[in-house]
Amino acid sequence: MSDPDGTDAGGARPGTGEPFRSGFACIVGRPNAGKSTLTNAIVGQKVAITSGRPQTTRHVVRGVVHRPDAQLVLVDTPGLHRPRTLLGERLNDLVRDTLTEVDVAVFCLPADQRVGPGDRYIAQQLTDLARGRAATPVVAVATKADLVPKGRLAEHLLEVAGLGEWADVVPVSAVEGYQVGTLVDVLVRHLPPGPALYPDGELTDEPEAVMVAELVREAALEGVRDELPHSLAVVVDEIVPREGRDGSDGRPPMLDVRVHLFVERDSQKAIVIGKGGSRLRDVGTTARRGIEALLGAKVYLDLHVKVAKDWQRDPKQLRRLGF
Numbered sequence: 001m002s003d004p005d006g007t008d009a010g011g012a013r014p015g016t017g018e019p020f021r022s023g024f025a026c027i028v029g030r031p032n033a034g035k036s037t038l039t040n041a042i043v044g045q046k047v048a049i050t051s052g053r054p055q056t057t058r059h060v061v062r063g064v065v066h067r068p069d070a071q072l073v074l075v076d077t078p079g080l081h082r083p084r085t086l087l088g089e090r091l092n093d094l095v096r097d098t099l100t101e102v103d104v105a106v107f108c109l110p111a112d113q114r115v116g117p118g119d120r121y122i123a124q125q126l127t128d129l130a131r132g133r134a135a136t137p138v139v140a141v142a143t144k145a146d147l148v149p150k151g152r153l154a155e156h157l158l159e160v161a162g163l164g165e166w167a168d169v170v171p172v173s174a175v176e177g178y179q180v181g182t183l184v185d186v187l188v189r190h191l192p193p194g195p196a197l198y199p200d201g202e203l204t205d206e207p208e209a210v211m212v213a214e215l216v217r218e219a220a221l222e223g224v225r226d227e228l229p230h231s232l233a234v235v236v237d238e239i240v241p242r243e244g245r246d247g248s249d250g251r252p253p254m255l256d257v258r259v260h261l262f263v264e265r266d267s268q269k270a271i272v273i274g275k276g277g278s279r280l281r282d283v284g285t286t287a288r289r290g291i292e293a294l295l296g297a298k299v300y301l302d303l304h305v306k307v308a309k310d311w312q313r314d315p316k317q318l319r320r321l322g323f
């Protein structure tokens, strides 16, 4: 049976000395290959659609798997999602774009169907690019394993293995939860070492969080628009009620709002913060007024400025952050 909260998607490997890993994966395959069902099985209940955070990634985030040892971010690949409508060069371009921006690709091939020309075409593109400069590993997945007898599954796996250059081949059944955890383990192994890309806990695309981020960004860019990258990234970590300040005692309710601002260079961090923190205080005051009006509560606004290079590993990552 499938594990309803997705906890079979792996656990800590204490004592292994393995570094924390984080990165992006995309799930590709022809229509009806089981991509959506697999995505849901991988992220389980922890789905956190973040389409409202366009500043954090150029792709739509489908979900984030938080583990003690890793964070796996599943991103949508609109182009590859509907290969029937994207033939020839356009598909090539999309595959290339996608593969250069994720750490690992997942190629779904349903076990209940013969490998067809559509699969072969995608397989060729993926193999070319896995061999190319981006060298993105591709994990081939035999989906819907529950629909076929063992003998047929073995046959399918052999066929899939011969189709291209895969880092791994894994049979799964998203419906029954079979091997979903194993697949996540395999994907995590292909992620580079690095800290979590998203705050732990639930992400949100709630309009308030998006608007709070916008208010902070606007305030941070005021007067220094030319000196800061257009796409200064603002991430709202949390909006939580202050304990004992829910308004029930007659005092106005109070919210703690914690926000990270990401910039590219130390010099930009200095601009945002200002001499002795004076500018950041102004940014906070301006943003707080807007946020209080928006949320209808008193707000304690906690702003942190970080240089992205400190927590991002390479230009690839910076691009993903929107820089």
Ligand SMILES: Nc1nc2c(ncn2[C@@H]2O[C@H](COP(=O)(O)OP(=O)(O)OP(=O)(O)O)[C@@H](O)[C@H]2O)c(=O)[nH]1
Pocket (backbone or CB within 6 Å): 029, 030, 031, 032, 033, 034, 035, 036, 037, 038, 081, 082, 143, 144, 145, 146, 147, 172, 173, 174, 175, 176
């Ligand atoms: N039995 C079984 N059915 C599955 C499994 N995974 C997906 N399906 C079914 O296969 C069909 C297609 O699955 P989707 O997840 O929608 O496939 P998709 O690749 O996202 O499809 P597109 O959106 O058309 O690209 C659905 O009817 C699913 O219920 C599985 O592991 N076992």
